[in-house]
Amino acid sequence: MKKSVVFTVALAFLLSTQMVQAAEYKVVHKNGIVLAMFGTTVEPALQGLLNIRDKMKKAYPETPVRFAFTSNIIRKIWQKRAADPAYIKAHPNIPPEILHVQGPLATIANFQDDGYDTLVVQPTHIAPAEEFLDLTAYVDALASIDTIKKKFKPFNKLVIGRPMLGTFGVEHPYAEDIKTAVRAMREDVDRARKNGAALVYMGHGNDHFPSGGSYLQFEHEMNKVYPDVKTVIGTVEGYPAVEQVLETLKRSGVKKVVIRAFMIVAGDHATNDMAGPEKDSWKSIFEKEGIEVLPYLHGMGENDRVADIFVRHAADAAADAGIVLK
Amino acid sequence: MKKSVVFTVALAFLLSTQMVQAAEYKVVHKNGIVLAMFGTTVEPALQGLLNIRDKMKKAYPETPVRFAFTSNIIRKIWQKRAADPAYIKAHPNIPPEILHVQGPLATIANFQDDGYDTLVVQPTHIAPAEEFLDLTAYVDALASIDTIKKKFKPFNKLVIGRPMLGTFGVEHPYAEDIKTAVRAMREDVDRARKNGAALVYMGHGNDHFPSGGSYLQFEHEMNKVYPDVKTVIGTVEGYPAVEQVLETLKRSGVKKVVIRAFMIVAGDHATNDMAGPEKDSWKSIFEKEGIEVLPYLHGMGENDRVADIFVRHAADAAADAGIVLK
Amino acid sequence: MKKSVVFTVALAFLLSTQMVQAAEYKVVHKNGIVLAMFGTTVEPALQGLLNIRDKMKKAYPETPVRFAFTSNIIRKIWQKRAADPAYIKAHPNIPPEILHVQGPLATIANFQDDGYDTLVVQPTHIAPAEEFLDLTAYVDALASIDTIKKKFKPFNKLVIGRPMLGTFGVEHPYAEDIKTAVRAMREDVDRARKNGAALVYMGHGNDHFPSGGSYLQFEHEMNKVYPDVKTVIGTVEGYPAVEQVLETLKRSGVKKVVIRAFMIVAGDHATNDMAGPEKDSWKSIFEKEGIEVLPYLHGMGENDRVADIFVRHAADAAADAGIVLK
């Protein structure tokens, strides 16, 4: 007798259970956009990111947009803040999507887990360098996941848009992207002109990737399109360095510059490396040479024309893949 | 005057901000285990999964273990339940890791986002068939993500363990895994012997992958090791089908069988396809032929020796990759 | 004066040189078929391979077909023979495409180098096991080579056909392939029937991959379709082993068998392991048990219906990829 108890113990309960197997799995494709960026911990600098997000939402009101921060350090700081009631009380306006921001892998994966299998990842990178290549590696790997039955592929389509200054390939020639970016900079040229100043941009740059060409070609085009205002670009961490910028300024007899970070957000680099009071900030270096410095502490993302560029690059990536964003 | 306001508006605030860039990013590797399975919506059947999880935790108490359900339909049902206060009230014992379970992609990605970059994904699959190959595709793709600087690779190591009946390759010959599985089935043989019955297993099987060989080789070994109790295995959805099982039973003059799902959980297949009252359940089919049927409604995961197999397979995968689980 | 000589030395000659850069690179897609197989060193056994090749050429007279042997050892022997004038003199009928046969990588790559960028690789494998998976790894890797400009991709399309007994996936259910193979075996059934014998097939098998299911499902279907002639299948190197075959023969009271290699060529395995005089050949093992053995030493490739299967599988792979073979 005992055995029949053993054999049937779970049975009564189970028979009332939902018949899962009966339902056939039907795939419904849903679009989403991931805005991927290095990230920032500087609260006012968030404005540059939120502006791009808002433009994207306005262009595609039916498509959810989520943020991803690629910097491990920056995400950790936000995680601490999110767990700190004092911080949250002191900063009531930080949106939850920033407070709980994740890296690109988790952002994409959670989007997918929520049923969005058709995604455009739009980086807010300026140049196609290390960060863009790394993010592309994520996207390519995830998009490559194949399954024996096609309907179980995690992603219907998963594509990446190109940086502001374009990328490799023939479909969207990077030289055109540079010209578009140049047109978007008119407000900075006006600002410099009004001040009788040259315009200096501080890009990020790096030691590990020869991305300087994008910057210098951009500088070259700026001077062709706006010949009456001298534009010079340098980078914090790579080539061309600030010494080269200074040399050009001196050779051109520049006495006053408007200086702005050529980065999406005016974060730590802008406030400190560019416009900070330390001796080795660009401001200090230029002032020491008798050049007046007018810092403009707003990230590129706050320039609506720049934000529009990222919207268009997401649109291009979607269109190239046959994704209809709405 | 106005411009200097524009230029400096954000400055005062920013200078008090945390100096993020100063901190060098240091990688600390942390281990985690993902238990990946099709999943079930049948509450008592969860016991099979929880048992494997508990064995894993006991073996490696310092390593967090997370669940992933690969079935989209099953996850959706859990999502509905998690959002249904009535369900939660009625089922207070459902652990939150089941209630909020995600697919393998999101589970792995969130693990990574939480700082665990060294992961062993251990499927609870029985045979190396469609589900295992698909999961392997996920793991391989994620593990392949490379970055320009090695320290930014999302995963230090990401590996997958093999199913109960083993997989391809020479390092862990599948024939040995089958023998180990055979030894773990002693409790079922004892149960059948005590009842003077043959032992029938119902595997899953499928139409799209010739996995029947693993099952039949397992059956062959069972009959060699336990010659006094006839063991026959069939599958719900593939080869060998129930007709072949019945034929063997009849040819062998079997009059009574203990029947058990050769699946990790005794879910829908066990309760309905195997032991249900419908005319086409295995129970009905056998009974119609005059064979007495004693269903044993417990998933393989509830067999401690089976649970141990998955612990060892995770350990092997870790050891092969040089991961020291603790 | 000397320097101008240095500067212009090469000039006169160069100016008459073909203007290479002027010509725009235009892509012309050309189709080719690679027949990939383990290979054999047994000359008469080549007939099985050549027959498949001839059927393929007849079906697609405008498409060149090339051989590839995957076995490193076998290729080395052919390399030695190709360099041995005595061997060549003694074997004037060995076709040069066998004498100089290469592995799948070099065969595919040289095809591509000769301008054929749209290739179907058709293995002559019986079951989807180790060799097929390895070959698939080659094809997938080569097909994945991407270039910045699409026109420079080495392969327009590069696909692999499925083995005789089918493979994973839903497009071409393997169970149908098994049924097709069963129909193609009629000549062997007739041969056995005429001799009042059972039919025994010796497959290859292996220890590292649970491919036995394909064989056993094939055996099962054979006995359903041809119930008057008992068919039993075993493998040389894996499961099911000869002992199991013998057991089945004895249980069924079989006294005479027609035995044939379930391999594309009747090479070393057929001549020695199956029909050789050694004590452990299948012939000896069966004869020792009083079973009369009639070996049929022809590879499956010599069966026109089998050859046709490979032609159709190549056609399916081409059609799935939108390749129009002519």
Add this chain to the structure above:
Amino acid sequence: MKKSVVFTVALAFLLSTQMVQAAEYKVVHKNGIVLAMFGTTVEPALQGLLNIRDKMKKAYPETPVRFAFTSNIIRKIWQKRAADPAYIKAHPNIPPEILHVQGPLATIANFQDDGYDTLVVQPTHIAPAEEFLDLTAYVDALASIDTIKKKFKPFNKLVIGRPMLGTFGVEHPYAEDIKTAVRAMREDVDRARKNGAALVYMGHGNDHFPSGGSYLQFEHEMNKVYPDVKTVIGTVEGYPAVEQVLETLKRSGVKKVVIRAFMIVAGDHATNDMAGPEKDSWKSIFEKEGIEVLPYLHGMGENDRVADIFVRHAADAAADAGIVLK
């Protein structure tokens, strides 16, 4: 009786055949080097390639070195020449490895087929741009081919060396590579100095990849290291263009230039685009502006210090992969 004939017809012959299966497959790793380049049809320009090859052979006398030309058009021309007895008679000194040169895929694959499974592919590219990325895609794909048994992997190790001006990553910072390249250019600086001339380099460049940064950073370093000789670099097909070069020359008051192709071979670009008599050659453009032009028609490969750079880059790639070249 007839049937036994059928059954045994092939047997007698076969038994004398080499016992292939008996021999266990033993892997012996053998090293090889592939020198990959765009290629040229200009015979005297081959000297640049042959020089690099000779340096490589001298450094690693036990390691075979093979050429690969990536240009489809150029390979086709060599194929025609190889089939043209008149051409061969007129050019008796063209080495067969040029006459029968293949693309990188076939070169690597044939190397592998000949038993060389450990290969270093060393491009002779100047900058890490389109051609280098495409070649890297080939190498990565081939190196990724995995097999169920490790001993059957086609490549033990297959790696790619970096271009003259370096590439992405931290192991070999590209800025150091640029400095090394600058040191190797001393002979050109001397040549210009002796002539009281500036030094102009014509790089290749392209419209599809922002590689200009490598060139400009190189130019920048040249002018720092050799401040007494003005160095200016431009490209034929990309940024910076000849107009920018001319502008710099004029701004610097240059009246005479030594001009040299910043390419491995002095092929069509050097002879025509750079030094040809057409109105739009750099020579013509500069001369029209009153600048005397001294073309130096030797590819960079003819500079022994440049050739040595490629030898070292191959050595680095080998060392990074644990390959011991001899």
